[in-house]
Amino acid sequence: MLHESNLSKTAIRFLFTAVALGGALQYGLCQKFGEPYPSLMMPSFAGAGGYQHGQVRLRSFTALFITPSGEAVAVLPRQLLNDFPDSYHTVIAQSFLSPLPDGAASSRAPHPCQGLCGRLFPGLRAGLGDRTGADNLASLRAWLVQRAHTLMPGRAVDRVEFRWYEDTLQHTSGHFVRRRQPAGVFVVRLTGEPR
Amino acid sequence: MRGRWRHRVDVWIFQSYYARATDLAVYRILYSSYVLLTYVPAATWLPHTPRAFFSPPLSLAALFTGVPSPFLLLALNTLLACCLSLLLLGWYTRAASVGTSLALILINSWAYSLGKIDHDILLVMTPAVLTGSGWRDAWSFDVRRRPTPPQAAPQGSWSLALLALLIAVAMCTAGWAKASTGWLNPATRATYAHLLTNYFVTGRQTWAAERSFQINALWLWKAADWSTVALELGFLYAMFRPRTMRVFTALACLFHCGVWLLFGIVFASNVVTYGAFLSYGNRFLVQRFREIAGRRFLCLGQLPAWALLGVTSLLPLTALVVGRPLGACLGLPLDRLVILSGAVIGSGYLIRRVHKIVRRALPLRSAGDRRAARSGSNRSETRESLLSRD
Numbered sequence: 001m002l003h004e005s006n007l008s009k010t011a012i013r014f015l016f017t018a019v020a021l022g023g024a025l026q027y028g029l030c031q032k033f034g035e036p037y038p039s040l041m042m043p044s045f046a047g048a049g050g051y052q053h054g055q056v057r058l059r060s061f062t063a064l065f066i067t068p069s070g071e072a073v074a075v076l077p078r079q080l081l082n083d084f085p086d087s088y089h090t091v092i093a094q095s096f097l098s099p100l101p102d103g104a105a106s107s108r109a110p111h112p113c114q115g116l117c118g119r120l121f122p123g124l125r126a127g128l129g130d131r132t133g134a135d136n137l138a139s140l141r142a143w144l145v146q147r148a149h150t151l152m153p154g155r156a157v158d159r160v161e162f163r164w165y166e167d168t169l170q171h172t173s174g175h176f177v178r179r180r181q182p183a184g185v186f187v188v189r190l191t192g193e194p195r
Numbered sequence: 196m197r198g199r200w201r202h203r204v205d206v207w208i209f210q211s212y213y214a215r216a217t218d219l220a221v222y223r224i225l226y227s228s229y230v231l232l233t234y235v236p237a238a239t240w241l242p243h244t245p246r247a248f249f250s251p252p253l254s255l256a257a258l259f260t261g262v263p264s265p266f267l268l269l270a271l272n273t274l275l276a277c278c279l280s281l282l283l284l285g286w287y288t289r290a291a292s293v294g295t296s297l298a299l300i301l302i303n304s305w306a307y308s309l310g311k312i313d314h315d316i317l318l319v320m321t322p323a324v325l326t327g328s329g330w331r332d333a334w335s336f337d338v339r340r341r342p343t344p345p346q347a348a349p350q351g352s353w354s355l356a357l358l359a360l361l362i363a364v365a366m367c368t369a370g371w372a373k374a375s376t377g378w379l380n381p382a383t384r385a386t387y388a389h390l391l392t393n394y395f396v397t398g399r400q401t402w403a404a405e406r407s408f409q410i411n412a413l414w415l416w417k418a419a420d421w422s423t424v425a426l427e428l429g430f431l432y433a434m435f436r437p438r439t440m441r442v443f444t445a446l447a448c449l450f451h452c453g454v455w456l457l458f459g460i461v462f463a464s465n466v467v468t469y470g471a472f473l474s475y476g477n478r479f480l481v482q483r484f485r486e487i488a489g490r491r492f493l494c495l496g497q498l499p500a501w502a503l504l505g506v507t508s509l510l511p512l513t514a515l516v517v518g519r520p521l522g523a524c525l526g527l528p529l530d531r532l533v534i535l536s537g538a539v540i541g542s543g544y545l546i547r548r549v550h551k552i553v554r555r556a557l558p559l560r561s562a563g564d565r566r567a568a569r570s571g572s573n574r575s576e577t578r579e580s581l582l583s584r585d
Contacts, residue, residue, distance in 0.1 A: 009205075013204075013208065016204075016356075016357060016360060019357070019364065020364075023364045023367075026368075033252070034253070036252055036253035037253070038300050038319065038320075039316065040316055040320075040361060040364045040365045041316065041368045042365045042368060042427070042465075043369060044368070044369050044372035044373065045369070045389055048378070048380070048384075049386075049387075049388025051384050051387065052383075056388045056391045056392070058391065058396050060395065060396045076398075078398050083243060083244075084240060084244075084309075085240075088311045089397065091309065092309060092311070095248075095309075096247055096248055096250075120258065121257040121258060122259075123249065123251050123257045123258065123259050123261070124253060125252070125310070126249055127246070127248055127250035127310075131247065135246055137247065139246035140245050140248075143245040169391055171408065174409065
């Protein structure tokens, strides 16, 4: 005996088939555009996580708020991105605060899809495609000014530097040995006094 | 040949998963309470996000070029709160179930417009999937409106089979992503490396992680990699057998508890979804609870549904005004409680299964046990016995 349902058996079979076929469609979309939402996916944790020959390579950054006198105040990523949920911090940092490719002055990438698709989804990966666009840069500056005001009240900030490092960690005789190499800087100049 | 396969598929869809209306009703109440207390209001931080961070994946948010206005988010959160309140009371349950899923999808489409997806899709889809499951057939206002009372006996639920399929597909994507990118390679330690990143870069420095770094046994870390992939891909096999599915969901609950302790990642949404497969007490307990609840609930039951809806809606409305989920306002660690409960129930279930297997395998048994085993083997498994065991 089935629970009361208005759906016929054929419709229910169709539903199951649709889910199975939807999985294949989802795979295709992922290949072309990246992970869509909604999609039936779980956290992938793909890749070996930087593990190679007993060492692990990690990318991390430090945010430095530089005052007009040249004094640098380090802010932890967790403090800087406190406005956002914890799980967003890594993605925000890697997507929007990382150095531009090969030290380029701007980062204008073509829209992920062209033609009708591009017109239909104008926002698709918009921030990632044009990080140095005037609007995006202005909004980033405004947000950093506000963060500076919260984290360093009453102090002027000339610019914010996101210094990235590539760390190599190796566990030897009970503790970790960390080797750090610079991996680029992303600088955002803030004009005027923080309000 | 084709007919035989079709018959097998039909048996799986329509006759494999059984559930009592009361079990599903308890789950409905638990689900809506959890989401009400932990999700509403969602994405309140979004309007203050700089435009530079707006980078949605292929989703509804990609139709737009900026973050939504606070009014739109307020409207969506109010819609979610109303649907959840209706779901909690079991009033217009079908519309509320679909509405809850739709509202969650709409809100999440915006919440994930920064490019980060939190993978709570199973929690989001659960109400829509269980719309026709009969979770409105007990402890609901919908029951009062129906001329004939629903059956108390367990009934076949294709909705649970569909939920099992969704879980399997979702878990399979994670398992495949790992298996195809080096997790199975004997020379790598993927769990270890991800744990290090989580500890040193993300900053989730847990006590268990610190202790685990002292373990330098490659085979142990490799076992963690392999067992994770096996668990995630294994759901594809498990979904066809309800009992195996329960074993896998129990293992997954322990897995999520391990992830919480080691990584500090509290991923409670899946554990809530697994709760749909749980049998919430035996018939005696349910009957007893119904009697007690009936006495206590008598005055409430005589109130008009709209009055109770008004009272229930006060909870999410308070959260909307405060701007934080009620669970957080009250300092309730609900996500952690869900994970802990899942781990306790899951390990209890697994211990019971192992105990039964061991007892069956042991040659020395009492005469009573032998008689019971004989009669048990001769008897086909009834739906009732399936439920009482699981």
